Amino acid sequence: MPSNDLQHRPCSSSASSRDDVKCFIANKLVLSVVVLGASGDLAKKKTFPALFTLFKKGFLPKDLRIIGYARSKLTDQDLKEKVKGYLKGTDAEVNEFLSRMSYIPGSYDGDEGFQSLQKGLEDREKGHEGAPVGRLFYLALPPTVYPQVCAGIKKNCTQMKSSEEGWLRLVVEKPFGMDLESSEELAGELGALFPEEQLYRIDHYLGKELMQNMLVLRFANHFLSPTWHRNFISNVQICFKEPFGTDGRGGYFDEFGIIRDVMQNHLLQVLALLAMEQPVTLSADDIRDEKVKVLRCLSPVKLEDTVLGQYTAAGDQRGYLEDETVPKGSKTPTFATCVMNINNERWAGVPWIMKAGKALNERKVEIRVQYKPPAAGIHPNLNEMRNELVMRLQPDEAIYMKIVVKQPGLEMQPVVSEMDLSYKHRYQGANIPDAYERLILDAIRGDQQHFVRRDELRAAWAAFTPLLHAIDSGEVSPQPYPAGTRGPPASDILVSRAGFVKNSEYIWKTAEVKGDIS
Ligand SMILES: NC(=O)C1=CN([C@@H]2O[C@H](COP(=O)(O)OP(=O)(O)OC[C@H]3O[C@@H](n4cnc5c(N)ncnc54)[C@H](OP(=O)(O)O)[C@@H]3O)[C@@H](O)[C@H]2O)C=CC1
Ligand SMILES: O=C1O[C@H](COP(=O)(O)O)[C@@H](O)[C@H](O)[C@H]1O
Numbered sequence: 001m002p003s004n005d006l007q008h009r010p011c012s013s014s015a016s017s018r019d020d021v022k023c024f025i026a027n028k029l030v031l032s033v034v035v036l037g038a039s040g041d042l043a044k045k046k047t048f049p050a051l052f053t054l055f056k057k058g059f060l061p062k063d064l065r066i067i068g069y070a071r072s073k074l075t076d077q078d079l080k081e082k083v084k085g086y087l088k089g090t091d092a093e094v095n096e097f098l099s100r101m102s103y104i105p106g107s108y109d110g111d112e113g114f115q116s117l118q119k120g121l122e123d124r125e126k127g128h129e130g131a132p133v134g135r136l137f138y139l140a141l142p143p144t145v146y147p148q149v150c151a152g153i154k155k156n157c158t159q160m161k162s163s164e165e166g167w168l169r170l171v172v173e174k175p176f177g178m179d180l181e182s183s184e185e186l187a188g189e190l191g192a193l194f195p196e197e198q199l200y201r202i203d204h205y206l207g208k209e210l211m212q213n214m215l216v217l218r219f220a221n222h223f224l225s226p227t228w229h230r231n232f233i234s235n236v237q238i239c240f241k242e243p244f245g246t247d248g249r250g251g252y253f254d255e256f257g258i259i260r261d262v263m264q265n266h267l268l269q270v271l272a273l274l275a276m277e278q279p280v281t282l283s284a285d286d287i288r289d290e291k292v293k294v295l296r297c298l299s300p301v302k303l304e305d306t307v308l309g310q311y312t313a314a315g316d317q318r319g320y321l322e323d324e325t326v327p328k329g330s331k332t333p334t335f336a337t338c339v340m341n342i343n344n345e346r347w348a349g350v351p352w353i354m355k356a357g358k359a360l361n362e363r364k365v366e367i368r369v370q371y372k373p374p375a376a377g378i379h380p381n382l383n384e385m386r387n388e389l390v391m392r393l394q395p396d397e398a399i400y401m402k403i404v405v406k407q408p409g410l411e412m413q414p415v416v417s418e419m420d421l422s423y424k425h426r427y428q429g430a431n432i433p434d435a436y437e438r439l440i441l442d443a444i445r446g447d448q449q450h451f452v453r454r455d456e457l458r459a460a461w462a463a464f465t466p467l468l469h470a471i472d473s474g475e476v477s478p479q480p481y482p483a484g485t486r487g488p489p490a491s492d493i494l495v496s497r498a499g500f501v502k503n504s505e506y507i508w509k510t511a512e513v514k515g516d517i518s
Contacts (some may be wrong), residue, residue, distance in 0.1 A: 028295045029061040029165075030128045031444065032121055034157075036149060037140035038068025038079060038103065042173065044086055046204075047140050050436035052087045059441055063131075065124045068103040069117055079103040114156035121157065133162035136443060138171045146172060147189040150267070154193045171200040171443050174265050175256060175344045176452075179468055180461040187454050200443045205266035206450040207435030207442075209423075210393045214273040215282070217391075224389075227371070230350045234386065235499045236274065237353040237368040238267050245311060245318070245334065245359035245483060249327035251268060253358075257332040257471065262356050268295070268369060269452070270393075271352060275342055284449040288456060295459035297344040301467045303476065309335030311359035314482035320359070333471065333478040334358040337491040339498045342464070351498035355491065359483040365393040370500060379404075379414045384503050392440045396500050397423040397432065402506065416506045 025065020033051060035043050054060050068079045080098045087094045092458060104120050137153055139146060145276050150170065158168060172190070177183025190199060205211055218224065227233070240262050246253045255262065269291075276290040311334050313319035320326060320334050335357035342352060371387035388402040399421045407413040423430070442450055452460075479488040486492075496502070 002288035006401045016299075028063065028131045029134050030063045030125055030131050030162075031061050031134045031136070032065045032067060032124060033136045033138060033444075034067045034069055034117065034121075035138045035140055035439075036069045036247075038139055039070040039072040039082070043068070043138075043140040044083055047138055047440070048083045049086045049088070050090065050434055050440050052094070053434065053437050054441055055097050055100075056089050056093050060444070062070045063128070064100050066097075066101045067117070067120055067124075068101065068137045069106055069113070070103075071105065071107055074103050077103045093142060102427060105296075106142070107385075108152070109148045111152065111156055114152035118157045118159070124432050125160065125162075125211050129161050130163055132165035132167075133160050133192075134166065134444065135160060135168045136171065136440075137169070138327055138440070140173060143172070143177070143186060144174055146186060146289045147193075148195045153419065165319050166445065167198075167314070169200055169443055169446070170194060170197050171202055171440070173202055173475040175260055176201060176265075176457055177461065178256075178260065180458065180465040183457055183461045187457065191454065197448070199454075200439075200448060201452040201454075201457065202439055202443075203265050203269050203436040203450075204439065205269050205393075205451050206452075207395050207433075207438040210397055210399070211270065211273060211390050212438070212450070215279075217286070218274075219278050221510050230348060232371055234352055234370050234501075235351045235353060236370070237355065237366075237495070237500060238270050238274075239354075239357040239364065239366050239368065240267060241360040241362055241364045242358050243360060243484070245320060246323050246326065248323065249323055249324035250320070253334075256332050257468075258334055258336050258358065259468060259471070260339075260465055263338070263354055264460055264468075265452075267354050267356060268460045268463070271295075271340070271354070272456070273369060274369075275352070278345070282449070285453075287449055288453045292344060292453070292455045292459055294344065295456060295463065297342050298459070298463040299341045299343060300463055300465070301338045301340055303467060303470050305339040305494070306334075306467060307488055307494050308471070308476060308478040309357065309481045309488040309491070310478035311335070311357075311483040312480045314484050317359060319483065331471075331474055331477055335360070335478070335481060335487045335491070337487070337494055338467070339422045339494060353495055353498050353500065355495070357487050357488070361484055361486050363395055364433050367391040367393070382414070384501060384505070385414060385416050386501055386503065402503075416503055418508065474509060 035047050037043055051060070051066060055064065080101055083101070084094060084098065087097065102120070103118050104113070106116055113329045123134065135157070139149060141149060153170070156345070160166060160168065177186050218228065272291040272295050276294040279286040279290045310332070311320050313322060321330060322327070337353065337355040340352040340354060342350070344346070367390070369389040373382040373386060382404065386402070387404070390400050392398045401419045402416050403419060404414045405417045407415040423432070439450055479490055481488045
């Protein structure tokens, strides 16, 4: 029996079809998922529930063990009690899942804990010699401990008796560093231990339905392709809004700020998929090659193209500085708008506006591609009636195109209307999986398409690092905005200067109002 030192082997070359799931079931994959940091928030709220849903839906092999690992002195039962309330299913489903869970306490440095983990894995894999064995290590941990944890795994947990199809993979969570230099250092440390094929850097935005749709929408619609260009598009906005503040998470947030928290990672991934050229194939590396290319064309974001904000108390919402976990007088931005430039043939001169904030007026993540008006024409006011392609990632996934049509009636009056693809109406009852479910399943399938490659990360940090250093040095003070508003008014001025034209006449009527839905 070969004793494998962790060679990555995807289940099959076309790793994204349901056949792969069948493949590892048919192959009798003996799967162990080790959740490191099992006592923490992310594990409880995201990792275990995603594993449960995959298990419940039959996407995981029958021979499944889930091992929690953390420093806390918990028993198997303690872990099960902690997790149980987050699993949504029947008692039978929950109990079946919990019966596969166990817990091993251990530290993140030294060998002892990892030796116990290896022993636990060997015991669990005993009797399956000759079968393909899969070990997925999910690091639901702060990145400061990644190097020592990965070293512990490498030294103690990589020997496994498996058939040729066996594999060992590690999923690591953001943040990957604080700037270009620290990210490169971290990447270097992990890269010295495991090859890129075994490292799955998760960005959960890549698992969201509309992000997954991007390659289809962009490259399967012929009418869109020729207009996806600076000749037609005036500006693009990527907007992230959350109605709540840091709520006791200020200690964590204050170290990072909104740019590191969501822009450098999630929103830049959105930008990359929107702006990249068509990949040669749908393979993970072809897609990531194109993402890297476009990210490398980004000019570093300038302070003068940025508006920073920090929320203040309003109504019953406390201000950022009143969160007792936030250091007094902190200048960390909870809001930012940046205008970015992509220096390539397709996008030169088109402002890419990225806006993100906490404690704003609503929950929304959307992409707004605003077209230029016709160059000359027979109708008045077309400058204010721009075509816009809007992709709303959340809430209520939707894609709609704002178009100009004649107002019904005797007059020839152009008005803005919409072609509307609201998922909840068009795909009634369709199940939209949680981002973590998809991504964990991809990691088990060996599909790295929706994970961030090291060179992508480098390019993403390069775009933001000079701005982040200027902010970190304390030379910029964020502008105050009352919680529950749209952010500092200077943001609208910047966005308008970048060319975005707001149409204040347009009023959308929901399908219920239009009478489409009973
Ligand atoms: N399928 C569906 O569900 C559809 C829904 N609709 C809904 O119709 C409504 C109108 O749609 P739409 O016109 O696309 O979007 P918005 O009314 O949200 O406005 C468009 C843009 O203008 C910005 N904006 C809002 N207020 C101001 C302001 N005072 N000054 C400058 N900019 C501003 C918004 O930014 P910011 O986000 O920062 O406020 C947004 O980027 C929305 O609620 C939309 O969800 C429309 C069509 C289809
Ligand atoms: O990574 C993060 O993302 C969440 C937003 O995720 P979403 O899926 O709810 O849109 C954000 O609240 C958090 O601050 C950030 O760390």
